[in-house]
Amino acid sequence: MSALFNFTSLLQVILLLICSCTYIHLNWPSLLDRNHHGVLGVFWKFARVGERASPYVSLALVFMAVEQLRS
Template identity: 75%
Template sequence: MSALFNFSSLLQVILLLICSCTYVHTQWPSLLDRYKDHEALGAFWKMARIGERASPYVSLACIIMAINQFNS
């Protein structure tokens, strides 16, 4: 089944995108900053912002999703 049709998988994909974008932005900030005002690629910059500003909640969500994966 596609990750778009399964809610749990969709949440995992979004969470992994947030974590990946945050990591890329901390390593190479100019890579995402140049597309900040772009319509489609600006979403990655926004995900990096979510990961930076809500990092305790994102890390807690990562831990919960990991426990969920181990239990299933």
């Protein structure tokens, strides 16, 4: 089944995108800052969410890891 049709898989993909974009933005800020308009702006927005809501993203990742270990 595709990750787009399974809600938990979709949440995992979104959380991993947020973490990946935040990591890229912290190490190479010019890569995402020059493309914050248009289609590539989605990755810039994911990086912003990761920077501003990092405690909540961290809790969601811990919860996701526990759920993965239980299943």
